Amino acid sequence: MDTKTLCLGVLTQGDASGYEIKKAFEDGPFGHIQEIGFGSIYPALAQLLREELVTVTQYTQEGRPDKKIYSLTSAGRLLLLDALDEPTEPDKVRSDFLFRMMFAHLLSPSALEVMIDDRMAVLNAAIAGLQQAADDQFAPASETFINGYALAIYRAMADYIEDNRYQLVGASLMPERAVAE
Amino acid sequence: MDTKTLCLGVLTQGDASGYEIKKAFEDGPFGHIQEIGFGSIYPALAQLLREELVTVTQYTQEGRPDKKIYSLTSAGRLLLLDALDEPTEPDKVRSDFLFRMMFAHLLSPSALEVMIDDRMAVLNAAIAGLQQAADDQFAPASETFINGYALAIYRAMADYIEDNRYQLVGASLMPERAVAE
DNA sequence: AGGTACATGTAAGCTGTTACATGATTTT
DNA sequence: AAAATCATGTAACAGCTTACATGTACCT
Secondary structure, eight states: OOHHHHHHHHHTTSOBOHHHHHHHTTTSGGGGTOOOOHHHHHHHHHHHHHTTSEEEEEEOOSSSOOEEEEEEOHHHHHHHHHHHHSOOOOOEEEOHHHHHHHTGGGSOHHHHHHHHHHHHHHHHHHHHHHHHHTTOTTSOHHHHHHHHHHHHHHHHHHHHHHHHHHHHHHHHHHHHHHHHO | OOHHHHHHHHHTTSOBOHHHHHHHTTTSGGGGTOOOOHHHHHHHHHHHHHTTSEEEEEEOOSSSOOEEEEEEOHHHHHHHHHHHHSOOOOOEEEOHHHHHHHTGGGSOHHHHHHHHHHHHHHHHHHHHHHHHHTTOTTSOHHHHHHHHHHHHHHHHHHHHHHHHHHHHHHHHHHHHHHHHO
């Protein structure tokens, strides 16, 4: 999925500015799909406009740049549909956390504990946020599905780490304990 | 994590060629951390060599290019340790599958079913592979931890999709059914 | 006969990130 | 008083992917 298609996708949910598209990828269900920054969004929107896949309406504002609200054209909507028909690429992950866990034996037990605690805090915050979002009865089926999916994964991660962290820390502590006992 | 640090990480597990490093990121526990291609590995290895973070031994082979086996230097090992101490970046995901699920209502029920079935097949294959790997009693703690973590996540995904796919397909089918009944 | 595994490397192109530029209003 | 929110955009840089280049050996 390139940035252009991602923007097209958000615009099916209603007209939006570049700023609002960015927010959709931070908070909403799109946040679980992938991240994008302004540096990708604004050039993508400009290109979509050139290709007439979106139109723009400019609202003058005082004290800040004009707000540009983009709308899908029917060509844009069709292009999204085409993109959806293309073969689905495998999910991609990049986990700095797992990389560190791979070298748990090279870390001090305290440094390891801090990393794991930090990770648990992030996961628990995400879980709390998603549980609140789950209460929304008016959300469309796709949003409910994606929020539930993300919640299931975060819970599985948190549960697994909680249940198995001592294996990892244990591998580091074991020699000290053997001496003490 | 840049490619250089990733290579350094694999080399702590023993000397390896660029080709073998690639394989480690396909099959082994590193496969759950992230993907890398030859086009990233070979230049990274060349640069690590220039910076004297690795050494190389060249084995002449007939009918194929010389095999270059890289080894960590102590400077390389120290640099990895430093990298491990730096703040952990948040995990990054890119899910083409979830993007499609977001637009389930724009897809035909049959196309949706195919996408979900394909996804389940990939997940079930990954789960089967990881269950086999879990039988290895001699694997280090970190590998066991990471394989178990990946297994827990894949199971959570598969279970969630199996339990909730009808919500998504239902949203698409409902109008037809209402007429039929 | 064709595909996969082995084995390394370069170059071009595409994508994405980060920093810079600008500045008011609202919240903590 | 500082930080966050609102709001857009460019330019430079870094990184990654893909294609190209080359060729043997084994398995189906």
